[in-house]
Amino acid sequence: MSISVEEKSLTGVPVPEVTAKPRKLRHYGTDLAASGEPFLWGLGGALALGILLILGFLTLIFWNGVTTFWPKPIKVVTLTDGSLVAGEPRRDDLYRVGAEVLVTLPEDVRAQIAAKDGYAHRVMYRIGNYDLYNEDFRWVPDFVVEKVETPRDFFFFERQEWGPFIGTIQKVTVNGQETDPAALGFAGITSEQERARERWRQIRKIERSDIGVINHEMEQIRLRLRRIELRQGADSPELHEARLQAEARMAVLQQDYARLAEQAAAIRAEDAKFSITLAEVGGREKEVPLSQIVRFYPANDMGLLQKAGVYFSRWGEFLGDEPREANTEGGILPAIFGTVVMTLLMVVIVAPFGVITALYLREYAKQGRLVSIVRISVNNLAGVPSIVYGVFGVGFFAYTVGGSIDAIFYPERLPSPTFGTGGILWSALTLALLTVPVVIVASEEALAAVPRSMREGSLACGASKWQTIKHVVLPHAMPGIMTGLILAMARGAGEVAPLMLVGVVKLAPELPIDGFFPYVHLERSFMHLGFHIFDVGFQSRNSEAGKPMVFVTTLLLLALIVMMNSSAIYIRNRLKKKFVNAHF
Amino acid sequence: MRPAAFSSPVLERSMTNQRLRQRGTRRSVLIADKMADWTITVGGLLVIFAVLGIMFFLAEVVGPLFGGGKVEGHRSYQLTAMDDAVFVNTDEYRTMSVRVSADGRVESFHLATGTPLVATQLDFDGHKATAVGATVQRNDVAFGFDDGTVRFGQVALRAEVLTEQMLPQGLRPLSETDLTDGEAVYTSIPGNQFRKVYLDLVLDEPQVVSESGAAIVAIDYRMGGSVERPTRSFVTVDADGIARLSRAETRINLMTRAATTNIRTSTLPALPEGIQASAVAMTTQADQVYVAERNGTVYRFDTRNVAEPTLAETVRLTPQGVDLTVMAFLNGEQALFIGGADGSANIWFRLQIEGAATLDGYKMVLTRELTPHEAPVTGFDSSMRRKSLVTSDAAGNVWFRHATSEQVLLQVKRDGASAEDLLMLSPRDDAMILLGRDGADIWNIRVPHPETTWRTIFGKVWYEGYPEPGYTWQSSSGNDTFEPKFSLIPLIFGTMKATFYSLLFAVPIALMGAIYTSEFLHPRLRGAVKPVMEMMESLPTVVLGFIAALILAPLVETWIGAIMLVFVALPLSLIAAAYLWQILPQSTVLRLQGVPKFLFMGAVVLFSCWLAYMAGPAFESAFFAGDLKAWTTGNIGSGTPFMFLLLLPLSFAALTFVFNRSIGHAFRQRLREMDKSKAGVVDALRWLAMLAAAGLVSYAFASLLAMVGYDPRGGVVDSYVQRNALVVGFVMGFAVIPNIYTLAEDALNAVPSSLRAASLASGATPWQTAVWVILPTAMSGVFAAVMIGMGRAVGETMIVVMAAGNTPVLDWNIFNGLRTLSANIAVELPESVKDGTLYRMLFLAALSLFIMTFCINTVAEVIRQRFRKRAFQL
Secondary structure (H helix, E strand, O other), X not given: OHHHHHXXXXXXXXXXXXXOOHHHHHHOOOOXXXXXXXXXXXXHHHHHHHHHHHHHHHHHHHHHHHXXXXXXXOEEEEEOOOOEEEEEEEEEEEEEOOHHHHOOOOHHHHHHHHHOOOEEEEEEEEOOOXXXXXXXXXXXXXXXXXXXXXXXXXXXXXXXXXXXXXXXXXXXXXXXXXXXXXXXXXHHHHHHHHHHHHHHHHHHHHHHHHHHHHHHHHHHHHHHHHHHHHHXXXXXXXXXXXXXXXXXXXXXXXXXXXXXXHHHHHHHHHHOOOEEEEEOOOOOEEEEEHHHEEEEEEOOOOOHHHHHHXXXXXXXXXXXXXXXXXXOEEOOHHHHHHHHHHHHHHHHHHHHHHHHHHHHHHHHOOOOHHHHHHHHHHHHHOOOOHHHHHHHHHHHHHHHHHHHHHHHHOHHHOOOOOOOOOOHHHHHHHHHHHHHHHHHHHHHHHHHHOOHHHHHHHHHOOOOHHHHHHHHHHHHHHHHHHHHHHHHHHHHHHOOHHHHHHOEOOOOOOOXXXXXXXXXXXXXXXXXXXXXXXHHHHHOOOHHHHHHHHHHHHHHHHHHHHHHHHHHHHHHHHHHHHHHHHOO | OOHHHHHOHHHHHOOOOHHHHHHOOOHHHHHHHHHHHHHHHHHHHHHHHHHHHHHHHHHHHHHHHHOOOEEEEEEEEEOOOOOOEEEEEEOXXXXXXXXXXXXXXXXXXXXXXXXXXXXXXXXXXXXXXXXXXXXOOOOEEEEEEOOOEEEEEEEEEEEEXXXXXXXXXXXXXXXXXXXXXXXXXXXXXXXXXEEEEEEEEEEOOOEEOOOOOOOEEEEEEEEEEOOOOXXXXXXXXXXXXXXXXXXXXXXXXXXXXXXEEEEEEEEOOOOOXXXXXXXXXXXXXXXXXXXXXXXXXXXXEEOOOOOOOEEEEEEEOOOOOOOEEEEEXXXXXXXXXXXXXXXOEEEEEEEEOOOOOOOOOEEEEEEEEEOOOOOOEEEEEEOOOOOEEEEEEOOOEEEEEEOOOOEEEEEEEOOOOOOOOEEEEOOOOOEEEEEOOOEEEEEEEEOOOOOOOHHHHHOOEOOOOOOOOEOOEEOOOOOOOOOOEEOOHHHHHHHHHHHHHHHHHHHHHHHHHHHHHHHHOOHHHHHHHHHHHHHHHOOOHHHHHHHHHHHHHHHHHHOHHHHHHHHHHHHHHHHHHHHHHHHOOHHHHHHHOOHHHHHHHHHHHHHHHHHHHHHHHHHXXXXXXXXHHHHHOOOOOOOHHHHHHHHHHHHHHHHHHHHHHHHHHHHHHHHHHOOHHHHHHHHHHHHHHHHHHHHHHHHHHHHHHHHHOOOOEOOOEOOOOOOOHHHHHHHHHHHHHHHHHHHHHHHHHHXXXXXXXXXXXXXXXXXXHHHHHHHXXXXXXXXXXXXXXXXXXXXXXXXHHHHOEOOOOOOOOOOOOEOOHHHXXXXXXXXXXXXXXXXXXXXXXXHHHHHHHHHHHHHHHHHHHHHHHHHHHO
């Protein structure tokens, strides 16, 4: 009887005649319900869907990120109404044609669209020339297209301002002289443009770094006077003396400033003699200083090698330059720098605390109810939303702690806050708090994995507890701890929500590390890759224009995080293998 | 094990070598050990305290929201007797006050000390002011006289900032910070500067308002408009019961500075004979006038057209037999405060109500009954910045209240008060002044957050301008008189909605995927899938948010028909594929078991997506009248096809149940006797037949529901918004799938393989083993995985900020946006003022999130630990 009950529970089907006809059992080979094939396919399908989603997602990012910088051909589209559109085709899709458009269309086009259930194909062109058109992109439905050409004389210009220009070269002015572009040739214009860029870089160097140094010193003098005034009083002799010194120094600085400004003006005057006149597809002309052109190429008249050259030069600019055009063009060096500095700072903070706590929990605390409660809370603190840490960070670190630091150490700068507002230190601390559970859990696991026999061996040899930990336990747990730290870094580098509250900005004027004393400025706000994605993709004037930039930034951030994660997984796997043999 | 144990003296003494004995443990080792001991213990405990400290810090910031107010100082002093003071004013900085008597005597005094300053006389020509009206800012005043004339003027207290050099000579000190020259007060402020506060008196010539010479009994005065078009309006009621309204609009040409003034005056529709008007109130735009009679009847005039005012409504605002003592607007002039002789303090709204029996369609509605005074309400003043108000009664009680939160925040009392005392709340809500005949009482107060209570945050609140009480979050607006509305309910609701939809998507995929991975997947594939999923766990969500908002949302909007079809096509094609698989001969099945089978599954998934893409437009035409977005508004098509889709799985499940209970057993017995391929064919046919039957049943039910008049639109589906819960649910689901998947897979893997082996050895199929043995054993662990996934979804920020549209609405509609607690914090905290109400409210939102996730995670963690222990014991 008990057998039949067991069978019932396994197959879900009562088997009443088991005892009566035992021979029949042998033939029950095709119980389809028992194999549950439809359910299996449901389960497998879910897993396959999950994997396909992930693969699709990664492919989307990888493909878009990798192809963004590849120069695309310029198409000139003649529309049925006779007007011309020139641009890079960006993407195409099927869309539902609106009713108000449909009524304006001729009968046969309408019939075609109706045959496709009201959908029509369209292509989006990046038409550039924002200063002339007031739009960057234009959707062109197929039914308005007369013909599409790829003329060889169309160039793609990347400008310092106003985004790209798509059009033909009309004339080039070299040193005040109008020159025929055909005579100059592409190579000739390129070399002129490179020289112009060199001048532009000189001007920028003078205005940024040289004059920046002067401004910095002036600001320091002002702050010193203010500090003396606050400490010694408004009419103290010290202040009087300092003021005299300051005035002398200021006069020198003013002179330097005037000299540099003059230099810059001279280069600028020279630069004004070089310009290029461009014409858009409709014939409207635009004169652009040659130095304002970052890069230009004949999009339809290039070999593979040339294209590769443009591609890599764009990657170079992306990785090594500052952003321009409200972050939608140019490079992201400050964001990379900010992310790396913040993450490293975070690790420096989180490592000792996480490891010490793990040591305490595993090696020192008495294992009991309290420790298990602590372990539960540490474990689920990892699940507290990151934004909560951000709120805590801004309220406690920035306003409370930072406010006190300002009041004690930087009274001369008040009321503008120094540490009393978001900054890289507070961000790192907030993220350290956020990731400390990750490090604790990983380090604890690593410590637990160190075989007891090793500890006992060390203690038996006469080593003290600390010596045992230092020389035996920690070295063996190190890979595991490293794994935890790397995972924490990966999490910290990708976190954006708390940073939005504690110190990330869309455009930081200064890097957190620079050439001015004390070289490391922990109070400064900074740029961050993740926030860059949010800002460009979401808050910029034209999210479509920023999209390629976002894809590349995303690719970079993802690569960073995947790299960290894979190395963590690799270390973990090696560790597992190592400890299989480590028992003695 | 203390380190001392290692240098045991017994051990050393047993050694023969003398030098060894003396060496012992080196001191440095001992010190290092001790220090490590301390550092690690202190450090470890510190981290734990820090972690707890977060919660306490958040709670500490939130705390003041629920604190009442504080009286920071109280002064009471004698002033020269003034019999019939009619007007009082105080400057913004609590420096000085001024009072005006009915016969024109003006006296100002220093608020902190009571020192008299200016004492002068306004030239009233021997007449007595019988009514006083002041503008909202109180600096401009209109006096109504006993001879029917009206005079305008200013009894203003102005402030300007001076440097030390600009101070006049011969000042005498009043207090630590204040100096005076006998008239103005100079207060030292930070930065070596001084603030001068002085009285500015202006009185215009009299204007005859009441031709009969009847005394003016009530007057109200307003200045409004913009800089280019200032308006001045006043309304009077005279002793004959005639109410007059005058509105002067000045147009200033900004180029020429020339001003043209257009004055329109009208007599309001006649009030009943012998009326005893006690108060009159008017809005700044002069589009409404309220005249109150002493017995509690209020006449509401619609004066939008000044030339032709109408009596819109006559209504009693106090109970029968109770006199009305105070009628005045709260800040914003939307709510009318009515004080009664029985001490009642009520607030009425003028609301547009369908079918109101009034001329303009509005009706006075009693919306708040504030805590009543014990004695008749005699004094009232409203805050200039918030919905706060102060009231005083005949017994001298002065209460500071807040209208919206309906709480009494401060209660103070003045001894020897009379009904004629004048009450004023200082412009910055930081002092209450009660002016008696021969003395004054000043209470310096601090009430930082009068508008928040547990009820206003979590309960329904009837805000001004709203037709009914509701849950509203609206923290800011460009308007000065705007009242911030802080209800966390829409945000908590949004959080729940986002979590619900994302789990709806994530849980089936993650759990089913985890079961398949641990029980059925080929080991080689398993080794590849697991790390990928783990890596997806740490994917930055900002990336997902970007994809959701900029790629997915427009895509879903265009292809909504196809997306809806996927939900139908995917399960159907997987099951269809499974039935086809059953038909395959056994040898082929065995050969293709493992990796190829899984690849087939993937291909089916892709195929069904492609199918949906191709058939999407046709599906949309057939089911949603050709345009799903238009369909959701409820204007075209019917709800039947959608209900059919919803009911299809239900009716299929019901039919299966019925089938299994009735002929299912017999059917399966027959199948067993067939060979496998034939059984597969028969079973597939059975499935198709049942699917068709389920289709018929669900269509019948859907039609029935439509006949009854039920339409799904307006509930879970409603008007389409581009950034909606569907997109958020999908992407956030995508974000939590790896979490749930890895934890559930770990739990399933932790089931000892002995159980698995025993089940298989007993003849159970792998499917039976998975469902009846592995899953029940791992259930608690799997449940914990879902809980942890839920915790993550609750707190997810970036995806919601970017893809959810951020509209704080209470609406389950899957096609509408939402705003979660976390997104709200991320969006509003950077703009909030430190220690302001919004700032603290956002901290409360963070605390709520913290507590919510902490609870969810703790439950999950406890369950998980218990499961681990059990799995270990097995």
